Amino acid sequence: MIDEKYYDYKVTAAGRVNIIGEHVDYCGGKVFPAALSLCNTVYVRANGTNKINLSWTTLPDKVSLDLDDLESYRHLKYGNYQAGSAMMWKNAGHKLVGCDMVQDCTVPFGSGLSSSAAIEVSTIAALATVAGEKFNPVEVALLAQRAERDFAGVNCGIMDQYASACGKKDHAILLDCKTLEREYVPLDLGDCSLVIINCNKPHNLVTSKYNERRAETEYALSALQAKLEIGCLADLSVAEFENCAHLLDGKVLDRARHVVEECDRVNKATKAMRSGDIAYLGQLLNASHASLRDLYEVTGKELDTLASLAQSHPACLGSRMTGGGFGGCTISIVKTEGLEDFKAFVSKEYEKAISYAPTAYDASVGDGITVTKL
Numbered sequence: 005m006i007d008e009k010y011y012d013y014k015v016t017a018a019g020r021v022n023i024i025g026e027h028v029d030y031c032g033g034k035v036f037p038a039a040l041s042l043c044n045t046v047y048v049r050a051n052g053t054n055k056i057n058l059s060w061t062t063l064p065d066k067v068s069l070d071l072d073d074l075e076s077y078r079h080l081k082y083g084n085y086q087a088g089s090a091m092m093w094k095n096a097g098h099k100l101v102g103c104d105m106v107q108d109c110t111v112p113f114g115s116g117l118s119s120s121a122a123i124e125v126s127t128i129a130a131l132a133t134v135a136g137e138k139f140n141p142v143e144v145a146l147l148a149q150r151a152e153r154d155f156a157g158v159n160c161g162i163m164d165q166y167a168s169a170c171g172k173k174d175h176a177i178l179l180d181c182k183t184l185e186r187e188y189v190p191l192d193l194g195d196c197s198l199v200i201i202n203c204n205k206p207h208n209l210v211t212s213k214y215n216e217r218r219a220e221t222e223y224a225l226s227a228l229q230a231k232l233e234i235g236c237l238a239d240l241s242v243a244e245f246e247n248c249a250h251l252l253d254g255k256v257l258d259r260a261r262h263v264v265e266e267c268d269r270v271n272k273a274t275k276a277m278r279s280g281d282i283a284y285l286g287q288l289l290n291a292s293h294a295s296l297r298d299l300y301e302v303t304g305k306e307l308d309t310l311a312s313l314a315q316s317h318p319a320c321l322g323s324r325m326t327g328g329g330f331g332g333c334t335i336s337i338v339k340t341e342g343l344e345d346f347k348a349f350v351s352k353e354y355e356k357a358i359s360y361a362p363t364a365y366d367a368s369v370g371d372g373i374t375v376t377k378l
């Protein structure tokens with residue numbers, strides 16, 4: 005139990021799902037994520053020392069981070085995200101003070117729901133708050149992204165940290181990753197619900213595969229730039245891409261095609277959401293999954309089984325993997341009246357096929373960073 009009276013502030017940042025727009029954020033595309041009620045909570049108070057004393061509600065570990073030596077904690081098993089986040093905040097010229105902090109994370113680790121972004125973003129916001137500094141959530145997201153790249157070695161885009169920092173209850177964020185312009189779109193699925201299910205594939209190291217995909221898109225871009233004046237893959241319409249597809253081949257062609265077509269699906273999906281055409285939104289989710297499976301190759305047996313079982317249920321309008329892939333979660337749009345039957349069916353059939361059960365999460369769409377004075 006946390007003794008709230010001991011701390012000065014409670015700061016939270018959210019996990020996220022992405023409705024559509026997968027593996028396009030680092031190609032300048034638009035994404036459509038939403039922050040979740042699952043979040044990381046940081047309880048913090050200044051301690052007048054030169055150290056961040058860190059503990060967790062879910063781990064026995066205790067770590068003390070020297071503010072002048074943050075770099076040296078890069079390889080910590082637990083505490084490296086917090087050290088990286090503190091270092092980025094400090095290196096950006098902000099005030100950092102010693103503090104006691106306890107972290108309480110309800111975003112399941114390794115679920116593809118961005119527990120790491122929630123940890124980084126909430127840690128930076130907590131450090132800013134306890135130092136008496138005002139923070140800009142977008143800057144916090146950018147610094148958190150830097151921590152992820154530098155300390156965790158994932159050459160990620162901005163989607164997760166942005167959604168974690170800037171999410172809005174009951175809304176999805178249409179985020180242009182090239183300009184960082186955003187629009188909040190009410191997440192209104194009418195008589196349907198959004199269901200998040202973890203395939204529970206045992207966690208494996210996916211960092212290298214993620215970085216490899218990113219490198220392939222960079223290779224595609226530079227091959228196209230030899231002939232075309234484009235700044236990123238997302239600058240191409242589907243028709244323009246077809247006219248220059250002959251400049252690419254093999255896997256690189258597949259990867260680039262996924263990016264361009266996924267960007268097109270994001271535009272169609274936001275229109276569908278705005279006009280209440282949830283059936284069409286569902287079809288776009290299915291098409292997105294197929295492309296991530298066949299062209300981008302980031303799904304795997306477990307996610308494919310989960311998505312296709314979901315898609316085969318009569319109450320389901322569409323289903324796809326969400327996040328980086330290779331494991332983690334699917335999202336499905338399901339008629340609310342058929343929800344229980346849907347969950348029971350998917351769980352039973354998945355366990356039959358894969359030999360262990362998936363986990364459905366009870367989460368709603370929540371806010372990004374919140375700060376409460378205790």
Ligand code: GLA
Pocket residue numbers: 022025026027028029030160161162163164327328329
């Ligand atoms: C991970 C990354 C994001 C994004 C997604 C795929 O979650 O952190 O930046 O690239 O994968 O859409």
